[in-house]
Amino acid sequence: MRTIVADGLTLEPQVAAHAEEMFAVLSDPAIYEYERQAPASLDWLRQRYARLESRRSADGREQWLNWVIRLASGELAGYVQATVTEEGRAGIAYELASRYWGRGLARRAVEAMTDELATHYRVQTLTAVLKRANHRSRRLLERLGFSPVSAEDGRVGADEILMERPIAAP
Numbered sequence: 001m002r003t004i005v006a007d008g009l010t011l012e013p014q015v016a017a018h019a020e021e022m023f024a025v026l027s028d029p030a031i032y033e034y035e036r037q038a039p040a041s042l043d044w045l046r047q048r049y050a051r052l053e054s055r056r057s058a059d060g061r062e063q064w065l066n067w068v069i070r071l072a073s074g075e076l077a078g079y080v081q082a083t084v085t086e087e088g089r090a091g092i093a094y095e096l097a098s099r100y101w102g103r104g105l106a107r108r109a110v111e112a113m114t115d116e117l118a119t120h121y122r123v124q125t126l127t128a129v130l131k132r133a134n135h136r137s138r139r140l141l142e143r144l145g146f147s148p149v150s151a152e153d154g155r156v157g158a159d160e161i162l163m164e165r166p167i168a169a170p
Contacts, residue, residue: 001055001065002120006112009105011067011080015053018068019046021076030098034131061086063121069096069109077105080113088124090117106140114144118167126165129156138163 001013012018023042032038039045055064063084069077078096092113096106117123128146130137141163151162 001067002116004067004112004116006115007108008072009077009108009112010070011109011112011116012070014049014066014068014079014081016046016050018076019049022049022068022079025076025078025097026095028097028099031095034134034137035095065113065117065121067109067113069105071100071105078109080109082113082117082121082123082126084117084121084123088122089127090121090123090125091127091129093128101136107143110140110144114167124167126167128163129160130163132159132161141165 003013004011014022019042023039023045026039026045029038039048049066052064052066056062057064064081065084066079066081068079071077077100078094080092080094082090082092084090092110094106094110096109100106114126117126126146127149128137128141130141138161144165146163146165149162149164151160156162
């Protein structure tokens with residue numbers, strides 16, 4: 001994985017050493033209105049990040065690419081991530097602390113990651129799953145060119161939407 005510098009932010013490959021800074025970011029209760037829950041502890045997050053440093057699933061069929069988003073000020077704002085399959089697909093996710101919402105940071109970070117995935121990982125299709133009630137995330141994905149797709153195969157829950165975007169080869 002490479003460090004990606006783009007438009008006022010840097011995407012750093014996530015490592016266990018980021019856990020302390022990211023624990024503060026991920027402790028923001030506003031980001032859990034629609035998704036999961038905050039990390040149980042700093043130690044739990046450090047161990048999770050250490051496991052993810054392998055960058056591969058146990059069976060080796062998926063690449064796990066995780067970046068933290070560092071601002072020009074030096075602060076960490078959140079993360080972007082992609083699970084890349086052998087078929088040229090990537091499921092993406094992102095999370096920013098609420099104090100950074102509405103500034104275009106998520107859009108810029110996801111665009112930078114998308115360029116990296118297309119150029120260096122041969123990804124041709126991006127997918128994202130979100131809660132139906134998460135209108136902020138849906139608007140972001142639509143601005144990035146994602147569209148809702150049918151998910152009748154059980155890939156998403158009844159309260160979720162699957163969105164997809166093809167990406168052109170560089």
